[in-house]
Amino acid sequence: MLKKGTETELTIEGVAFEGKGIAKVDGLAVFVPNTTPGDRIRARITKSKKNYREGKLLEVLEEGPRRIEPKCQHARVCGGCSWQHVDYDYQLEFKKEQVRDHMERIGGFDNIDINDTIGCDQPFYYRNKMEYSIGHRRWLSPEEINRDEYVDDHCFAAGLHVPGRFDKVLNIQDCHLQHPISYKILDFVRTWCINHDVPPYDTIDHKGYMRNVVIRNSYHTDDLMVNLVTLKDDSEIVSPLSEALVNEFPEITTVINNINDRKNPTAVGRYEKVLYGPGYITDRIGSYHFKIDANAFFQTNTRQAEELYEVAKKYADIQPDDTVYDLYCGVGTLSLFLSEKAKNLLGIELSNVAIKNARKNAESNDVDNVDFQQGDMQHVFGELITKKYGAPDCLITDPPRAGMHPDVVENINKLKVPKLVYVSCNSSTMARDLEKMSEVYDIEELQPVDMFPQTYHIETVAKLRLKN
């Protein structure tokens, strides 16, 4: 039954991990992306595992009540927004239920209260950075694939990689994630390169020239950066392109050229040159300003980062005598935001570059009650550091998707911190960690915040207090 390749009709009953719709056939789960509860669909089974199947949506026979028409023509193929076909209120409801499911199933917490998800005022065009790829082969549309004749996919393709395919680029015509000027700039670069015989990067043979176009814009100011990532250092190509861009789009405030001659498909070059303007943009989070260069980390949804930080600040309830720890502090944006009321704050972070930026950010904002320590949390955070900086009255932890190392969790338990705030971009690992902390700390409140509308990702802030 339901072998790979079988075509079948299914009714979607719920939503599972990564936002895929779930149907049940004789008790067996079938996961189908691009579907929503209540949809009656025709699907092809693409993966047959012992306990589940995966399917590909072929046709929606009857639409579920929460299905809407995606805004973007690329929505079903592109990896950028997997949830554009779901009405935004339902996205928020689902995200809350996903946190509940993880807390119950993984954390073992029953009947837990979870606040309604804080939604994004602007569920489209919310990103302040897009990293577009350039390739020599484009992704074909389903109609082209199903045609009986050969379709040549070689071209100057500019857009986004289809999930799991790094050799082909979806040649996008529009995008609803960043301000519309972003894809207009991309379109201009594509046309200019085609007209001037500038070759796209060939991922297989490691040849060609143009690799990425990265666009960063500021939310609070009018700064706009275009970063042209190329395989070679050739100012005869890139300088006239930069001039043409600035002439066409007076909104551009700086143009950078990152030269990446490595095979690694990153948009971070071995070195960079400033072609126009100051070489960075500036933005704010709350009242703190940040100088953001082409490769600096910065929260990608500025407005919603402020919402998230406000929740963390409220839950931290910092008092003037408090020593605060900010674990996994990145470039110190949250640390600065929280430093205002604290006696002192220590940020700890693995990345050397991020720590250097955190120190610079503190200096340029005249914040002198913060300190930053570089190192792997598992080894740095513990008795030694608390002897040096004092025991924390309040601790914020914002780990990567993998959550915290068990030794870090154990140290937090040993420290018995009066006020604890856990910020998480992955509620399943957060639930796992909170379960290990449940003998020492009580969960007082859980707040999901939607940083990435049109995707299944959800950020959650947990307020924890030491048990009496």
Ligand SMILES: C[S@@+](CC[C@H](N)C(=O)[O-])C[C@H]1O[C@@H](n2cnc3c(N)ncnc32)[C@H](O)[C@@H]1O
């Ligand atoms: C979710 S981000 C934190 C973002 C930051 N709090 C902010 O608001 O911008 C997680 C951070 O953890 C850092 N990180 C990852 N593994 C780490 C480790 N083993 N030790 C210390 N920091 C680590 C990453 O470099 C990253 O900056």
